[in-house]
Amino acid sequence: MKSAKIVRYFPLIPRLQRFFKTKKSAEEMIWHAKHRNVDGLLRHPADGEAWKAFDSQYFFYLPYWEYNLLPHNLDVMHIEKNICDNFIGTLLDLEKSKDNLQARQDLVDIGIKNELHPHILEDGSYSLPRAPFTMSKKDKVMFCEVLKNLKFPKGYASNISRCVNVADCKIMGLKSHDCHILIEDILPIALRSCAPSDEVMCIVVEISHFLKVICAKVIFPMS
Incomplete structure (x- = not known):
């Protein structure tokens, strides 16, 4: 019987040695160790103290680790997309909303936010109290209309209005870069x-500012 798939193991050391066979690739392999700016600013996730502590505990004992060109890589665009989808889904009470019965029952188990605990009705079903982040129908329509009527400079963002359904107060089909611009x-x-509520507004502004700062080319840790 002929196998459907063959998995071959390639030893790591010979593969790394091939990177050093040409001058160009060899220079790129040691760039991270010799050419990084060490000025106290966060230009790369590896410059953070948490990354350094993690490296020293788990990775630095590997003989080839210091020559990795890109030892850490966080996909910020997808992180922003997840945050944006969760924000919009929860505010508009869409399918991706994080405010559901399971989340409210978790509050009961943890013993916090008593005002948000679900109420058991006579028929055995549950009623969820209004949360501070619950938007009224009027507010949802207003929010969707703002996004529907957005106009961007050419090349700045895609046509986000195509994803907005004002009548149903739904936003669907956002791409990663759309979420990057929105959040x-x-x-x-x-x-x-x-x-x-003002509390929700403060949270949105703070997270938006935080993501904008960490997406900058250079980060000033003291600020």
Whole structure:
């Protein structure tokens, strides 16, 4: 019987040695060790203290680790997409909403936020109290209309309005770059007049500012 798939093991050391056979690839292999700026600023995730502590405990004992060109790589765009989808889904009470019965029951198990604990009705079903981040129908429509009427400079973002359904108060089909633009620049402005509470607005603004800072080319740790 002929096998459907063959998995071959390639030893690591010979593969690494091949990178050093040419001058160009050899220089790239040692760039991370010789050419990085060490000035106290965060130019790379590996410059953070948490990364250094993690490296020293788990990775630095590997003989080839210091020559890795890119030892750490966080996909910020997908992280922002997850945050943006969760924000919008929860505010508009969509399928991706994180405010559901299971989440409320977790609050009961932890013993916090008593005002948000679900109420058991006579028929055995549950009723979820209104949360501070719950938007009214009017606020949802206003928020969706703002996104529907957005106009961007050419090349700045895609046509986000195509993803907005004002009648049903739904936003679907956002791409990673759409979420990148929304979470860093648009959400704090779009929610300014229709945010369900000041607390929610502060959270959105702070997270938006944080993501914008860590996506900068250079990060100043002291600030």
